[in-house]
Amino acid sequence: MKYDYLVVGSGLFGSVFAFEAAKRGKRVKLIDKRNHIAGNIYTEKIEGIQVHKYGAHIFHTNNKVIWEYINQFAEFNRYTNSPIANFKGEIYNLPFNMNTFNKLWGVVTPNEAKNIIEKQRKAAGIDIPRNLEEQAISLVGTDIYSKLVKGYTEKQWGRKATELPAFIIKRLPVRFTYDNNYFNDRYQGIPIGGYTQIVEKMLSSNLIDVELNQDFFNHKEEYLRNFPKIIYTGMIDQFFDYQYGPLEYRSLQFETECLDIENYQGNAVVNYTDDKTPFTRIIEHKHFEFGTQPKTVITREYPKNWKIGDEPYYPVNDEKNNINFKKYQELGKKLPNVVFGGRLGTYKYYDMHQVIGAALSLVNKEFGIEKKGISI
Template sequence: MSSGKLLMVGAGLSGAVIGRYLAEQGYDISIVDARDHIAGNCYSKRDADTGVMVHVYGPHIFHTDDEEVWNYVNGFETFMPYKNRVKTTSGGAVYSLPVNLHTINQFYGKTMRPDEARAFIEEQADTTITEPQTFEDQALRFVGPDLYKAFFKGYTQKQWGCSPTELPASILKRLPVRFNYDDNYFFHRFQGMPENGYTVMVERILDHPNITVHLNTRFTRDQAAEYDHVFYSGPLDGWFDFDLGRLGYRTLDFERFTFEGDYQGCAVMNYGEEEVPFTRITEHKHFAPWESHEGSVCYREFSRAAEPDDIPYYPIRQVKEKELLGRYVERAAQTDGVTFVGRLGTYRYLDMDVTIREALDTARAFLDAREAGTKMPAFAVQPL
């Protein structure tokens, strides 16, 4: 067993998982978080009026092919079966996403078999585009103008706040189009929802005698001197007081409303048209189909550029941001005693399972470095 004082900045998945792993190895773990709750953006709580489990910062659906991570989360909470079946309203009709054989047949008023639909979509596609450079190129090449306009163009424009012609083709690397009737949004082997919400799961991860959690506590860099090492899951540019400029993010505004009964009959309804100002409506009781509630809690989601005081959700990672990121990464590499982790610390969009995988790997890398007497790097996973 080891000993030493370690600080986790952030009580989300990264800080909790790294903290728990190293606490079990005998380290004294302090966790600080500026918010008044644990679990970061996957924080969930029961609505007092309806009893519905609400995903406070937007829906989080657990899906992974990583068996170790699946076993890890199930060690702290029971995961109930859940399939994410997204619907979208476009042109006065409701369709299922991702675009599948039912979507295609419904949209075009046809009854095509898979091979017929493949050939038909290839006819719609713009085959003059041989090397798609932008999101729009990619979509036009693989589904053609009609499906692109109905399901991708407006939604993408609202989500990212710019024309799809300005976004890289990589966002649509593998365009989700299926030539069967499978409407499960994810391909992953393991999919589910925590029976009692993510907050309970994170509470249990943090429940160890070597872990102390301090909420409503802002981290300042001078605190680092009191610890043997810091694992920092705050914004990378925030560590350096944003002195080279701020990395760009999109944020979300949520418009909450309640409904007596069932508002939309599904958990997620997208709105693909540009004229509709919000990207989607989420109805949270449908994220726990094993429960039964009369009342309903819904949220309209609006995406916009994040201001300094907003919660950063999606890293933009365009050319300008990547250049600035490169400069911060260089600075971080020369900083001793801190490892930058998680979505904000590495300026990458990470699903929950990847966050947990990287946290486990980071904790193990720290132990290996200690044993070998070598320096723990600033990044266990390179951001660029």
């Protein structure tokens, strides 16, 4: 069969591109090394509960075009992400807001909270934040940093906060309102019935052939020879045989269990922010869809050091790795028939709506069709 494209990876980036290409009459072969489609947004049904197999995924965006685009594949509920933090049994609201400040300091007004944070920032002597620790203290003060940021962040990244770049924490929401909604975005929710159905619908065209349990690197040279264009969403450093050395990633380990109780923790996501608890959070999946099942399913999420052969989840975008990535990027530019996309192909952290936006931007570039309102 004559194909126009080989898409490597059935996550959102690859699946959106395959769907759009097939809509335009292009024949697509899509391969994935896993035994299922949908990449890290894959959900599977256990005891009637949609379980997020690779960690919590909450869809959120301010872009109406992206929101309408994803809603053609599933109906979304009104789930609002309101995680809580558990520090040695003390419970605090996230994101950091007036409920957090009231619990910690007994303050009632925004000015009272701001005064305490400013006092702690001055006491710490921070003028220009040089690392994550200093950036966090300048945002929320030393009390919140020591209880709710330091332990969690150092577990997540496997490094001391003083060794992490400041930009990692800049996206941390801090609000002086009594609002527990983690995201400021206008649109937010979870697809009723899970995420896997979305990708199933994207890949349902008879112009798309899906092959699972297929590692690109087992037939790399053959693919490069036989396909006019390849959309590659795997690790860019692996594609080039790590010739500049492997880029660094953080990996995760998930421990999932079904419990014979109706409700384990009362919230979908609880972060454990002390440095002694080995996992970073517990996800109780039924709460994403307001479940009333008699049982519940929970997942403990353990961050771990990544090594070749492990699943990469988060790029470590420090200066050294970013310099190395640019070298790989330059190699990629010499291959006009290969496009590198997604979180691993571009060595960049993306939320789901950003992945869709990036894929649609590639569609626009590839097929010369302007879609207004899409930004990434």
